[in-house]
Amino acid sequence: MARKFFVGGNFKMNGSKESIKEIVEALNTLEIPDSVEVVISPPALYVHWAALHLTNPKVAIAAQNAFPQISGAYTGEISAPQIKDVGAEWVILGHSERRTIIKEADDFIAEKTMHALKHEVGVILCVGELLEEREAGKTLAVVFRQLDAVTDKVSDWSNIVVAYEPVWAIGTGLAATPEDAEAVHDDIRKHLAEKIGKEQADGVRIIYGGSVNGANAKTFNSCPDIDGYLVGGASLKPEFKDIILSRQ
Ligand code: PGA
Numbered sequence: 001m002a003r004k005f006f007v008g009g010n011f012k013m014n015g016s017k018e019s020i021k022e023i024v025e026a027l028n029t030l031e032i033p034d035s036v037e038v039v040i041s042p043p044a045l046y047v048h049w050a051a052l053h054l055t056n057p058k059v060a061i062a063a064q065n066a067f068p069q070i071s072g073a074y075t076g077e078i079s080a081p082q083i084k085d086v087g088a089e090w091v092i093l094g095h096s097e098r099r100t101i102i103k104e105a106d107d108f109i110a111e112k113t114m115h116a117l118k119h120e121v122g123v124i125l126c127v128g129e130l131l132e133e134r135e136a137g138k139t140l141a142v143v144f145r146q147l148d149a150v151t152d153k154v155s156d157w158s159n160i161v162v163a164y165e166p167v168w169a170i171g172t173g174l175a176a177t178p179e180d181a182e183a184v185h186d187d188i189r190k191h192l193a194e195k196i197g198k199e200q201a202d203g204v205r206i207i208y209g210g211s212v213n214g215a216n217a218k219t220f221n222s223c224p225d226i227d228g229y230l231v232g233g234a235s236l237k238p239e240f241k242d243i244i245l246s247r248q
Contacts, residue, residue: 006228009040009235032058051087062090068115080119106149131168151195163230169210185225214239217246
């Protein structure tokens with residue numbers, strides 16, 4: 001089954017009205033092949049701003065978080081219906097910065113995933129191990145535990161993109177090698193096949209994140225289970241377009 005190449009740009013807590021408008025305008029004039037899906041994720045404050053300026057139908061917008069309630073007394077939080085209301089279609093959930101810095105637990109992330117999907121917001125679900133977990137040989141145990149929290153609650157994975165992001169590769173300039181990343185992606189797909197069935201697992205995009213840039217993106221092209229990238233730092237730079245166009 002052909003899986004559409006997916007490139008996500010995670011701006012994290014970066015940008016201003018001016019710089020985000022510039023990125024959106026550059027994407028508006030980029031010729032993106034039909035075989036590529038692009039999703040940019042500005043900070044929540046700028047989701048609407050990005051949506052107002054976006055004219056390229058091949059690009060969609062994601063929020064970086066969503067609370068699992070539609071509205072109410074949840075100071076500082078945003079909901080899936082609100083995300084949709086201002087023009088976004090996706091949300092990034094389970095990013096390692098939220099797991100480790102904000103201390104979000106697997107179950108909470110699973111609850112958020114279920115809730116976002118229920119309100120028709122697609123989920124970029126991030127999983128990945130810390131350096132010490134990798135060194136202790138626990139990569140798959142950690143990643144499977146993070147995934148299973150979601151497979152326990154969600155049976156339809158058609159609106160989930162899994163982002164495998166080894167934490168030691170995020171923002172370090174040390175991307176995983178294509179061989180190492182492909183091995184984990186292949187294991188994730190096999191694990192998902194056991195949990196949600198082979199047909200669904202074959203259709204789920206599993207994208208890689210962690211120091212992807214304009215120069216190294218192409219090195220993953222021969223990896224059959226790497227269906228795209230979640231890009232942090234480089235998504236704020238002109239080289240983001242090289243990543244978008246890397247699989248041609
Ligand atoms: P990076 O971040 O590309 O800057 O390593 C990736 C991410 O955190 O999604």
